Amino acid sequence: MGRRGENIRKRIDGRWEARVVQGSPIDGKTNYKYLYGRSYQEVRHKKIIFSQEIRLQERSAASCAGCDTIKIREVAQDWLEKKKPLVKESTSAYYQAMIENHILPELGDLTVSELTSEKMAAFLLGRKQHGRKRDGGPLANKTISDLKALLKQILSYARSRGLLDSVPDCPSVCVRQPPVSVLTGAEQMCLEYRLIKEDQPFSLGVLLSLYGGLRIGEVCALRWEDFDFQNGTVQVRRTLSRIADINKEANAKTKVVIGRPKTDSSLRTVPLPALIFLYIKERRRRGTAYLLTGTEKYMEPRVCLDRFKRLLRRAGVAEHSWHTLRHTFATRCVENGVDLKSLSEIMRHANVKITLQRYVHPSMDSKKEQVNKLPCAFASGQNRGQDKPKSA
Numbered sequence: 409m410g411r412r413g414e415n416i417r418k419r420i421d422g423r424w425e426a427r428v429v430q431g432s433p434i435d436g437k438t439n440y441k442y443l444y445g446r447s448y449q450e451v452r453h454k455k456i457i458f459s460q461e462i463r464l465q466e467r468s469a470a471s472c473a474g475c476d477t478i479k480i481r482e483v484a485q486d487w488l489e490k491k492k493p494l495v496k497e498s499t500s501a502y503y504q505a506m507i508e509n510h511i512l513p514e515l516g517d518l519t520v521s522e523l524t525s526e527k528m529a530a531f532l533l534g535r536k537q538h539g540r541k542r543d544g545g546p547l548a549n550k551t552i553s554d555l556k557a558l559l560k561q562i563l564s565y566a567r568s569r570g571l572l573d574s575v576p577d578c579p580s581v582c583v584r585q586p587p588v589s590v591l592t593g594a595e596q597m598c599l600e601y602r603l604i605k606e607d608q609p610f611s612l613g614v615l616l617s618l619y620g621g622l623r624i625g626e627v628c629a630l631r632w633e634d635f636d637f638q639n640g641t642v643q644v645r646r647t648l649s650r651i652a653d654i655n656k657e658a659n660a661k662t663k664v665v666i667g668r669p670k671t672d673s674s675l676r677t678v679p680l681p682a683l684i685f686l687y688i689k690e691r692r693r694r695g696t697a698y699l700l701t702g703t704e705k706y707m708e709p710r711v712c713l714d715r716f717k718r719l720l721r722r723a724g725v726a727e728h729s730w731h732t733l734r735h736t737f738a739t740r741c742v743e744n745g746v747d748l749k750s751l752s753e754i755m756r757h758a759n760v761k762i763t764l765q766r767y768v769h770p771s772m773d774s775k776k777e778q779v780n781k782l783p784c785a786f787a788s789g790q791n792r793g794q795d796k797p798k799s800a
Contacts (some may be wrong), residue, residue, distance in 0.1 A: 416452060424448050426455040430462065458587035478571055480523060480562070487565040497665055501651040506551075506558055509541055518667070520566050525576045532556060591736045595725045602723035609702035610715055612688055616642065617733035620678045621755050624709045624730040625649050629666050632694035641677050641686045644669060650708055664708060676756045738763060 415427040419758075423444050430441040443458060445451030471485075484507050492500045514531055515523060533553060539547040547555075556578055563575045591599065596618070603611040613627040625647035634643045647669045650662050669675060680688070693702050700707040713730055720727060734755075741751045752763040 414539045416448065416455065424451040426451045428455055428458055431672050440567055469622060478520050479516065480518050480520065481512055483520060483566045484511060484562050487562050496667060498649055498651045498667065503558065506555060507650050510535055510539060511559070512791065520571045523563070523576065528559060528576065539626060588735055590739050591728065591732060596736065598723045598725055599720070610700050612691060613700045614716065614719070614733065615684055615688070617730065618737060619684045620680055621734045621737040622678070623647070623734065624712055626669060628700060628707055628709050628712055630699040631695065632693050632697050632699060637689055640682060641679050644674065644676050648706060648709065650710065674756050678754055710715065
């Protein structure tokens with residue numbers, strides 16, 4: 409027999425029967441659903457599954473009853489609170505800034521059911537044209553892509569709460585990727601000559617990005633203790649960045665955080681060319697000192713970038729971003745025959761495709777060298793005079 413209070417019993421015909429309350433009473437009488445099985449365990453399992461389905465339906469009905477009143481503002485803020493424990497502090501601060509600066513001012517007062525694909529398209533297009541807060545200029549292409557992805561996550565969360573039957577199609581907004589710059593061979597030589605001439609701790613950080621593909625935040629967080637002087641490698645274990653301080657009671661609007669790199673896969677050990685590593689090793693400082701300063705005080709990415717731009721001007725090289733060094737490293741590796749799998753591992757990409765599409769940019773000299781390898785019947789025909797190949 410079933411346990412007391414389970415509403416499960418064995419019938420005279422040998423089957424087991426479970427009784428479950430279904431919905432509200434009708435005319436004062438309780439509405440029951442009857443489930444049957446060949447054993448106690450089977451019918452008990454059916455009862456548990458059915459009860460869970462009933463509870464989900466009730467929660468969904470209760471949530472949908474408020475679909476016409478619940479606003480995007482509430483859903484976005486609720487989603488952000490649920491997301492904070494799952495992501496890095498810098499990522500959480502970025503999400504919050506995107507929501508407060510872009511999504512809430514324009515979409516925050518709309519109800520969940522009012523946010524259609526057309527309104528999302530108009531929102532993204534408007535941000536693309538004049539979304540910059542400080543001067544009303546256009547937002548960067550990456551920011552538009554991030555806004556689109558963020559909206560999709562918020563709406564998917566609304567659907568999981570039963571506020572939407574389905575997530576509206578997130579429209580495609582034409583976002584042209586800006587051309588990626590790579591140092592030419594001549595520019596790289598001029599830059600390296602200037603680095604050797606100035607011979608500062610800052611020069612070592614530039615060389616590490618140029619010959620190891622490190623990001624600016626990773627270089628800023630690098631200490632001398634991260635180098636393995638026996639094996640000629642450097643460990644990338646931290647990144648340094650300045651982010652918005654989401655603590656409302658804080659006096660400052662921003663703060664510096666030193667945490668894990670961009671993703672867990674960005675934790676890596678990078679081998680360096682022997683000559684570059686020897687040059688770095690000869691300028692070794694105490695282990696706890698930061699590489700860029702040679703002291704216990706770090707250098708922020710913004711300051712680092714300003715110094716880099718001034719360095720380029722002194723070297724007679726056109727202005728580039730720090731990330732150009734990472735692109736240059738990948739391109740030079742491919743030009744010199746480094747296999748793509750090894751390069752992808754060094755840069756810690758998810759797959760080789762990312763390395764090829766985003767970070768490898770053959771120079772015109774390299775392209776000419778490759779096409780000149782093609783066999784050419786025209787040249788051999790010229791050498792033979794007017795001889796023509798015999799037709800089949």
